[in-house]
Amino acid sequence: MQISGAQMVIEALIAEGVDTVFGYPGGAIMNVYDEIYKQDSFQHILTRHEQAAVHAAEGYSKASGKVGVSMITSGPGFTNAVTGLADAYMDSIPLVVISGQVPMSLIGTDAFQEIDAVGISRSCTKHNYLVTDAKDLPRILKEAFYIARTGRPGPVHVDIPKDVTAQIAEFDYNVELDLETYKPHVKGNPRQIKKAMEAIANAKRPVFYLGGGIINSNAAYEVRDLVHTTGIPAVETFMARGTLSYDDDLLIGMLGMHGSYAANMAMSETDLVIALGARFDDRVTGKLSEFAKNAAVIHVDIDPASISKLVHANYPIVGDIKNVVNEMLKLSSMVDSNNYEPWRETIENFAQLHPLTFHEDSENIKPQWVVKRVGELLGDDANISTDVGQHQMWTAQFYPFTRPRQFISSGGLGTMGFGFPAAIGVKAAVPEKTSINFTGDGSILMNCQELMTAVEKKLPVINIILNNNFLGMVRQWQTLFYDKRHSETDLSVQPDFVKLAEAFGGIGYRVSTKKEFDAALKEAVERNIVAFIDVKVERFENVMPMVPSGGSLFNMMLLEKKESK
Amino acid sequence: MNDNNERRVVSVIVVNEASVLSRITDLFSGRGYNITSLTVAPIPESKYSRLTIVTSGSVRVIEQITKQLHKLIPVLRVYEHADLVEKEMALVKFPITENISDISAICNAYNGKIVNVGNDVIITMVADEPKRVDHYLEAIRKYNPKEIVRSGAVALER
Numbered sequence: 001m002q003i004s005g006a007q008m009v010i011e012a013l014i015a016e017g018v019d020t021v022f023g024y025p026g027g028a029i030m031n032v033y034d035e036i037y038k039q040d041s042f043q044h045i046l047t048r049h050e051q052a053a054v055h056a057a058e059g060y061s062k063a064s065g066k067v068g069v070s071m072i073t074s075g076p077g078f079t080n081a082v083t084g085l086a087d088a089y090m091d092s093i094p095l096v097v098i099s100g101q102v103p104m105s106l107i108g109t110d111a112f113q114e115i116d117a118v119g120i121s122r123s124c125t126k127h128n129y130l131v132t133d134a135k136d137l138p139r140i141l142k143e144a145f146y147i148a149r150t151g152r153p154g155p156v157h158v159d160i161p162k163d164v165t166a167q168i169a170e171f172d173y174n175v176e177l178d179l180e181t182y183k184p185h186v187k188g189n190p191r192q193i194k195k196a197m198e199a200i201a202n203a204k205r206p207v208f209y210l211g212g213g214i215i216n217s218n219a220a221y222e223v224r225d226l227v228h229t230t231g232i233p234a235v236e237t238f239m240a241r242g243t244l245s246y247d248d249d250l251l252i253g254m255l256g257m258h259g260s261y262a263a264n265m266a267m268s269e270t271d272l273v274i275a276l277g278a279r280f281d282d283r284v285t286g287k288l289s290e291f292a293k294n295a296a297v298i299h300v301d302i303d304p305a306s307i308s309k310l311v312h313a314n315y316p317i318v319g320d321i322k323n324v325v326n327e328m329l330k331l332s333s334m335v336d337s338n339n340y341e342p343w344r345e346t347i348e349n350f351a352q353l354h355p356l357t358f359h360e361d362s363e364n365i366k367p368q369w370v371v372k373r374v375g376e377l378l379g380d381d382a383n384i385s386t387d388v389g390q391h392q393m394w395t396a397q398f399y400p401f402t403r404p405r406q407f408i409s410s411g412g413l414g415t416m417g418f419g420f421p422a423a424i425g426v427k428a429a430v431p432e433k434t435s436i437n438f439t440g441d442g443s444i445l446m447n448c449q450e451l452m453t454a455v456e457k458k459l460p461v462i463n464i465i466l467n468n469n470f471l472g473m474v475r476q477w478q479t480l481f482y483d484k485r486h487s488e489t490d491l492s493v494q495p496d497f498v499k500l501a502e503a504f505g506g507i508g509y510r511v512s513t514k515k516e517f518d519a520a521l522k523e524a525v526e527r528n529i530v531a532f533i534d535v536k537v538e539r540f541e542n543v544m545p546m547v548p549s550g551g552s553l554f555n556m557m558l559l560e561k562k563e564s565k
Numbered sequence: 566m567n568d569n570n571e572r573r574v575v576s577v578i579v580v581n582e583a584s585v586l587s588r589i590t591d592l593f594s595g596r597g598y599n600i601t602s603l604t605v606a607p608i609p610e611s612k613y614s615r616l617t618i619v620t621s622g623s624v625r626v627i628e629q630i631t632k633q634l635h636k637l638i639p640v641l642r643v644y645e646h647a648d649l650v651e652k653e654m655a656l657v658k659f660p661i662t663e664n665i666s667d668i669s670a671i672c673n674a675y676n677g678k679i680v681n682v683g684n685d686v687i688i689t690m691v692a693d694e695p696k697r698v699d700h701y702l703e704a705i706r707k708y709n710p711k712e713i714v715r716s717g718a719v720a721l722e723r
């Protein structure tokens with residue numbers, strides 16, 4: 001079939017089963033937008049900023065497990081999207097981002113809205129393409145989707161010059177993929193897996209170290225099986241929240257900088273770390289030389305470059321987590337869960353010694369209370385996204401996650417402004433669940449224009465602003481490590497968040513008591529409407545416990561008995 | 566570890582396609598790895614090119630370099646060479662007033678020769694192991710070389 005490059009883009013998206021595209025038009029991508037206008041196979045969601053188009057696609061992908069798609073124009077459209085690409089790259093989120101480019105004849109002339117897009121995106125994508133001939137488009141688009149979702153997933157960027165979208169060429173999407181240089185290794189080595197199981201059987205104090213790769217590989221339920229049949233306690237990284245349900249007896253909690261005392265102590269005392277889809281991020285390990293110092297390490301990951309990058313793996317296993325865990329399950333009779341009873345008791349003692357908690361306050365609303373309260377009221381019925389800062393850590397610590405893909409947050413890059421557009425994408429993917437975004441008074445202003453997207457497309461995201469009149473997380477570090485010099489973190493001057501929401505056609509609530517909060521949340525859920533709930537919370541609350549950066553996991557700053565300001 | 570910054574030679578076979586070289590060099594610069602020299606040319610009668618990269622780093626760094634290179638989509642194969650034949654080339658320009666027969670004799674000792682004699686200058690070429698090219702350049706210093714160009718290394722496993 002002879003069609004234009006622009007039509008090819010549409011046909012490819014349809015063939016890939018794409019139902020939602022997030023984007024923002026402009027000159028260089030107009031041919032494609034003209035075709036979008038003519039079709040009704042997928043919906044297009046117009047965000048109000050290209051960064052948000054990519055974050056929304058990330059949220060969509062994380063909630064649904066599908067490849068997220070965004071579409072943007074050249075020059076400023078593309079540069080606006082770069083933060084989103086970098087965010088998706090760091091968190092291994094499968095995306096295909098299509099950008100327009102100036103016509104081939106103008107490339108290299110510093111033309112209007114020209115930028116070396118593939119040059120810029122190279123370092124923050126899994127792969128990228130500049131399409132120079134429409135006849136390559138079917139192959140390139142097919143490769144792009146394949147590369148995005150296989151192996152260690154990630155964003156793929158396809159830059160298409162305007163004249164290529166106009167060019168007519170043959171379209172056949174049944175092209176054979178000829179990627180002889182790209183062959184992800186999905187099946188773990190059986191001998192290594194057997195050896196790993198032997199190591200588990202011989203360990204006295206093993207710990208599962210569960211990472212975000214489990215969620216990417218849709219392996220959470222297999223991992224639950226493995227944890228339960230072996231009876232081995234597990235810690236979760238921030239990115240793995242929801243792999244085990246919050247009420248699972250074998251879940252010790254989140255580890256790392258703001259992990260629980262029990263989780264970090266378990267990691268410090270273990271003799272065998274069983275790392276599944278985790279990459280030993282510095283926010284997780286603390287001081288590397290002290291991390292799980294007396295432990296052997298089993299490391300399962302789809303990405304060979306992640307294995308032994310930071311911590312030497314005694315049992316490296318390259319493969320897809322789901323695949324490897326299924327193989328481990330077949331050998332689970334080698335392991336006797338009774339052997340770990342004393343170890344489970346030790347961990348239970350750690351948990352009782354310093355449980356993850358906070359001090360209630362009769363005057364002020366504590367931010368942690370808000371998170372817990374939303375958990376009590378909505379629990380499993382909500383999908384939760386967050387922005388970046390203290391509120392993000394409190395959400396990870398205190399929300400009762402029951403399932404994978406329930407928690408969506410920017411981990412690797414830590415991008416303020418991620419939460420709201422991501423929540424819009426989540427709502428588009430999973431309309432039957434309430435979409436809650438926990439955000440801060442700093443973060444929400446970074447993409448608040450997305451109120452318009454959410455209102456227009458009737459994607460009722462509820463933004464709960466834990467308003468401490470501070471860039472709280474930075475303020476916390478200033479309090480603890482910079483002698484309380486709160487340089488440029490005071491956000492006392494604020495917009496009226498209620499009016500802001502209303503100005504866009506949403507609804508706003510200002511809340512300063514617990515009762516008001518309950519009422520506001522109930523009403524927002526019932527009215528099913530885009531909302532800001534501006535909650536005045538205790539200003540000087542710190543996220544505790546905390547491992548100061550570069551410190552050892554077992555040297556945590558714990559919640560003080562009396563709070564200091 | 567006292568294996569820090571050991572010199573290593575890595576060969577990379579890549580698909581010949583636009584910007585593949587910058588993908589490789591970006592990877593080095595983005596991750597703070599060092600490139601001492603780099604040589605690229607198409608492999609005859611194939612759709613591949615071969616890069617020879619001379620780099621340095623600890624065992625761990627080199628392992629990361631090879632793994633990260635392998636992750637790039639157009640990369641077919643990465644070899645970190647242990648036992649190899651390695652050659653480098655140098656072209657040197659001398660004033661015609663220098664002693665040609667001395668220069669020629671030195672070149673001979675380093676697998677080289679005089680390749681051009683003009684009105685004002687003579688140009689020599691040597692191709693030898695990188696260490697020996699160093700020695701050659703030492704040896705010819707007193708003949709007042711006007712210009713020196715040195716290629717990157719090429720290498721083959723024995």
Ligand SMILES: Cc1ncc(C[n+]2csc(CCOP(=O)(O)OP(=O)(O)O)c2C)c(N)n1
Binds near residue numbers: 439440441470
């Ligand atoms: C785009 C971006 N800029 C700066 C930062 C650095 N940063 C991390 S947390 C934080 C404060 C966030 O404040 P707020 O959104 O109010 O949340 P809180 O910590 O008060 O809960 C800042 C500035 C960042 N992560 N992202």
